[in-house]
Amino acid sequence: MEAGKRSVREIFNRGRNLEIPFFQRSYVWQEQQWKRFLEDMVMVSETKKIYFLGSVILKQQETTSDRDSRLTVIDGQQRLTTLNIFMKVLCLLTDSDSDFTETFKKQRDKQIILLHNHNDVSSFNSVVDLKELKEFTGVSDNDQILKAYKYFVENIQTDNVLEKLNFFDIIDNILFVGIDLNLGEDEQQIFDTINSLGVKLTTAELLKNYFFDRTEIDKYNLFWRDVFEQDDDTYTYWDREITAGRIRRTVIDLFFYSFLQIKIQEKKYKVNTHDKIEFSKVENLFESYKRFIKEYHLNKDEVVKEIKEYALIFKDNFEPEIINSELSDTYGIERINAIIFGLEQSTLIPYVLYVLKNVDNEIQKNELFQFLESYIMRRMIVKATTKNYNQLFTDRLINNEILSKDNLKSILSENDNKINYIPSDEDLSKGFNESILINYQAAGIIYMIESKIRNKSKHSTKLLGMNKYSLEHLMPKKWDNKWDKLKNKDDRDFRNFKLKTIGNLAIITQSLNASIREAQWSVKRKGNSKNKGLLHYSGGIETLAPYLEYDVWNEERIQERCDDLFEHGKKIWFLQ
Structure with missing residues (x-):
């Protein structure tokens, strides 16, 4: 890699081409950026001072001869495009x-x-090949190239701007921060660096240009555009960002990660353990695809066909927006979605996608999903580790072709399976009584119970989405301000512990006002003349409403509700 200052003439070396990846997204600069660009070019012309236009990252392509030398534009598409359009207009006007x-x-x-x-x-x-100025008609709303051309034509000719601009003063004084990558260097590392600076570039963008070239428009349309870029709704779906572990990732990158994890488990490829570990690293996903396809001799055309098959299944079944909608009380993919996207369990996605692709029988599929839900929720309640989930859901379950509830139960019940154990009812009871959970986990567990026990015919309002509820401590953490005093240290310590457990936590439709949140129980229940209380915001929530009838809320009531939640949880997340 070589980095340093680059002039316009050095960037636009006349013996080579600069190639924007053919299937990269469109030019997107708008009037705000064009206005700033024009002002800066006037300033450069008038002051003749060096002006840094930004970074340009280029990577050498493999070519058959020096005469056909090409460099891929990794970063700088917007600036280089704008510079060409602006200079073309300036030259035509002069x-x-x-x-x-x-x-x-x-x-x-x-x-x-x-x-x-x-x-x-x-x-x-059509712009850069003009011989004279031309007015383009019927310009699409999405065509920012022709809009930029029109903007510069109109604005360079106003307020004596043209007289202030000089082609050679601009060319001689503009500099770029240039980074040149050799053929074998890893552009994904560069993309990751750009991402850290706020530019949105995904593994999918890299893969798109890896799978298709400029001569393969029909193949691109069939196996990529129609799947990932068909319309605005499709773009929105795949571009949505969700929390996956400690980072935010797009849905399309989650898909490509999941697809690769499924493929490397196929026995016919005999992927060694070391490579499986390397291919499971999110940060090296693009390089993993390239190396897997090359070293294990996959046919790229066959891969893109299979990507389409899996992607269509993925889009039909995985729905991040489920957290904003009423959840079904029927075991199946909808409830698994709530766990994945509401409870941040994205490590499930490869295995769930594998099941969706390979199990046609809906009863068999939903039975498996019921057991999977029980397994994940029980482990969450007892605070069992999730560190081994990647290995479990790929190496063990996909590799062993686990496609039924009985097989799933069997492999998780193995005697040596201490890390991935299935929590018993006794473990579950202890979890409800003692686990101090992260807020979103506690809220999600209560919500999942609520969605199963709610009597829909009993309520005029439907259950909201998981994301629509707030978590409330029924006995506030600062109870000693307005609640009954406890003189004994052991009693105070016990209360401070119990109020953090799930028996004292509830979901309500709106956060309480701070003055109500820490008020004594009678006020917190009913509210006051200024602010409403729990009764108003309980919204018929059956995991809470019955307990609001009590005139006193204390450790005994917390234990009673804890026991009730455990009984519900045991029945909902059964293990038979």
């Missing part, structure tokens, strides 16, 4: 189009140096 040609077109054949992506290539070429 009758000096030859200056544009001598800078931005190749020396040998006078073809444009910057090769654009499939969305913008037609509009971009």
Whole structure:
């Protein structure tokens, strides 16, 4: 890798092409950026001072000859595109189009140096190949290339701006921070660095340009565009970010991670243990795809066909928005979605996708999902470790082709399975009594119980989505301000412990006002003249409403509710 200052002429070396990945997203700059760009170009022309336009990261492509040298634009698409459009307009307005040609077109054949992506290539070429100014009609709302052209044509000719601009002063004083990558260097590391600076670039963008080239439009349309980029709703689905572990990841990257984890478990490839570990690292996902396909001799065309099959299943079944909608009381993929996206259990996705692809019988599938729900929820309640889940749900379950409830129960019940054990009813009872859970976990557990026991015919309002409820401590953490005093230290310590357990936690439709939240029980229940209390915000919640009839709330009541929640949990998350 080489890094340093680069002039415009160094970037636009006339003996090579700069190629924006053909299937990269469109040019997106808008009037705010064009206005700033124009102002900066006026400033450069007037002051003749060095101006850094930003970073450009280029990677050498593999080519058959030096005459066909190409570099991929890893970063800098927006700036380089804007510079071309702006300079073209300036040269046409000053009758000096030859200056544009001598800078931005190749020396040998006078073809444009910057090769654009499939969305913008037609509009971009139509601008940079103009011989005179032209008004484009019928411009699409999404065509930012032609909009940029129109903006510069109109605004360079106003307020004497044209008189202030000088082509060569701009060319001679603009500098880029240039990073050049050799053929074998890892662009994903560069992408990750760019991501850390706030630029949204995904593994999927890299894979798209790895699987398809400029000659494969039909294949791209069939196996990628129609699956991942068909319309705005499709874009929105795949681009949604969710919390996965400690980081935020897009749904499309979660899909590609899951697909790879399924593929490397296929016995015919005989992927060794070391490679499986390497291929399971999220941060190296793009390199893992390339190495897996190359070293294990997969056919890229077959891979993209299978990606489409899995992606369609994924989109039909995985729904992050489930946390904003009423949850079904029927065991199945909807409740598994709530666990994955509401309780941040994304490590389940590869195995669940594998089941969805390979089990057609709905009864068999839902029985398996019922047991999977029971297993995950029981372990969450007892605070069992999740550190081994990646290995469990891929190496053990996918690799062993576990596709039924009985097989799942059997493999999890093995005597040597101490890490991945199934919590017993006794363990579950202890968990309800003693576990101090993260707020979103406690709220999710109560919500999952509520969704199963709620008598829908009894309530005029439907259950809201998991994400729509707030978690409330019935006895507040600062109870000693307005609740009964306890003189004995052991009693105080016991109360401070019990109020953090699930028996004292409830979901309500809206957070209480701070003055009500820490008020004595009678006020907290009913509210006061200014603010409403638990009775108003309980919304017929059956895991809470019966306990609001009590005039006193103390450790005994917490234990009573804890026991009731345990009995519900034991029945809901049964193990037979």
